[in-house]
Amino acid sequence: MKYEAVIGLEVHAQLRTNTKIFCNCSTEFGAPPNTHTCPVCLGMPGSLPVLNRKVVEFTLRMALATRCTISPLSRFARKNYFYPDLPKGYQISQYKLPIAQHGYVDIEVDGKKKRIGIRRIHMEEDAGKLIHDPYRSVSMIDFNRTGVPLIEIVSEPDLRTPHEASQYLKQLRDILRYLEICDGNMEEGSFRCDANISIRIKGSQTFGPRTELKNMNSFKNVEKALAYEIERQKMVIEGGGEVIQETRLWDPVKGITVSMRGKEEAHDYRYFPDPDLIPVVIEEAWIAEVQKSLPELPDAKKERFIKEYDLPSYDAGILTSSRALADYFETCVERFPQPKTVSNWIMGPLLGILNASNKTIEESPVSPAQLVELLTLIDSGVISGKIAKTVFDDMVSTGKSPTAIVEEKGLVQVTDEGAISSVIEEVLNNHPKEVADYKGGKTKLFGYFVGQVMKETKGKANPKKVNELLKKILDS
Secondary structure (H helix, E strand, O other), X not given: OOEEEEEEEEEEEEOXXXXXXXXXXXXXXXXXXXXXXXXXXXXXXXXXXXXXXHHHHHHHHHHXXXXXXXXXXXXXXXXXXOOOOOOOOEXXXXXXXXXXXXXXXXXXXXXXXEEEEEEEEEXXXXXXXXXXXXXXXXXXXXXXXXXXXXXXXXXXXXXXXXXXXXXXXXXXXXXXXXXXXXXXXXXXXXXXXXXXXXXXXXXOOOOOOOEEEEEEOOHHHHHHHHHHHHHHXXXXXXXXXXXXXXXXXXXXXXXXXXXXXXXXXXHHHOOEEOOOOOOEEOOHHHHHHHHHHOOOOHHHHHHHHHHHHOOOHHHHHHHOOOHHHHHHHHHHHHHOOOHHHHHHXXXXXXXXXXXXXXXXXXXXXXXXHHHHHHHHHHHOOOOOHHHXXXXXXXXXXXXOOXXXXXXXXXXXXXXXXXXXXXXXXXHHHHOHHHHHHHHOOOOOHHHHHHHHHHHHOOOOEOHHHHHHHHHHHHOO
């Protein structure tokens, strides 16, 4: 029997505002515990929340970027449940009247586009953080995160595989980063994901009982957790059992999901409109103003890179995965108009050293001007591509310009035909057997001779000249 998975994701993105959603407390990460709190975010009697306008603006940016319909009137509601990190005994969220609905994003799967619906985007406050003592059965609470603004982005159940879920998450993160409203850091918790997953017989339109997965703090863990849960549910059904509607935790060490609690329904939270907050009214003029301020988004930029710079789809996808990386590329191309060459160097050596040192393009030790200078040296024949890689490594470690490194180390490429011919003659004289074999039909030895010449010149000989002169001498 063939099954298919039905997956919907609930993504929480922490907004990059300076202050919390309903008070003036700082949202700065890493402060000492319980130092960014006040009567409002701690829910003290008599304190009243005031909505942060910047939170609404950032939410509108994401809603418009994902083609959502903006509700002219939305309302905050109280989501009632007890947990130690929730000081008020309820969370201020949105329920029946969210700020945005019915949007979508497109993802690419196996070279084809697939549209994933977004059911709703709403604003809410974050809870505090429980810190469990590893040596005693004691937990401590840090309320600094309480009241930090979040948007929750709820997808339609349009995802069918763990890979699709991962691609959708990456697309959302890229959009959030382009809009500069969330840093998208899953490890630090500013970009979090819960998954609702069920399976059904392929072709069926009926949804099966779903489980909710939590504790997935990386794209890889999202894929692994979903893949495991799909197989677990198959085994339950094929073993004659029934899938229980519940919340399960992903254990990344054991590679399994573990039952946490029964899955709550909306009525369990006893939602009702928050009496301390007035409805949020969004005027058309404000929507138009926010729409004008939106940057070129990842999908549009990728398409432009393919058309304008004649780049392969893969290159364009990598280069537009972050706004800063795309800007770096375009700055280079503006000064060195060979897009594919620039792309190769960024995607190869540059991203290689950045990934190895866990740095972003903003922290690159090589500036666009320095990379352009290096590419110009190659293009003008001053150094070879092989030497350029050595120069690049020195640029990274020393911060010096490529020209300075080439001059200091005497790495200027040998282009003089007389000098190269002399080395070729010497190499051929030292390898009479190989020369005889080559002339006897073993033409693959040509590459061996090229290697020997480059070895003798310590990689400084112009490869094109070497090939031309070597062929001429061997065939004479």
